[in-house]
Amino acid sequence: AQSVSQHNHHVILSEAASLELGCNYSYGGTVNLFWYVQYPGQHLQLLLKYFSGDPLVKGIKGFEAEFIKSKFSFNLRKPSVQWSDTAEYFCAVTSHSSASKIIFGSGTRLSIRP
């Protein structure tokens, strides 16, 4: 069965620090990969996605993620975080054979100290 692992449950950083949130998935076939973000009091929003092509994908608000197939990973990065990046971040995966069924990771809470 597909699964998604986010090993960091809570990350605390100071403003301007660099960010990397880990995401590993387990599935042997072709996958679509996503990062969603939920800011305090707001809807879950799509941050970025990978379907095919360049494994380095850029999303909104300066975020990017790199798909490394050999490591089954899709880590989220941002070179310099801001206080407004405080949110919960969810990695998610769908398979090409069941593309509408999203499997979510457990989420990482990111807290930014001003």
Add this chain to the structure above:
Amino acid sequence: SAVISQKPSRDICQRGTSLTIQCQVDSQVTMMFWYRQQPGQSLTLIATANQGSEATYESGFVIDKFPISRPNLTFSTLTVSNMSPEDSSIYLCSVEDPPGSYEQYFGPGTRLTVT
């Protein structure tokens, strides 16, 4: 992207009662989904609701407990039946937009507490 609203935003219900959650989309969509997010956990898909057909339930979820309606392309309801405290969760609906994109957009959620 589609704009999704849910009603109610939150409710406190007694054990043994039922609650119906409404999901309204501002555009016509083919696929709608219902998720549950239990306290401290991630989102789990309950079922997929396509207009004109029976909802498809994921393992561990059954129609008698979570009946779903999908009367048209912009609206769906999820009922949580015969509630127990274990049903306390946030319930979210989402839609795939545009169709075939595999991108899902989520509603604000309904926070349910069962006492």
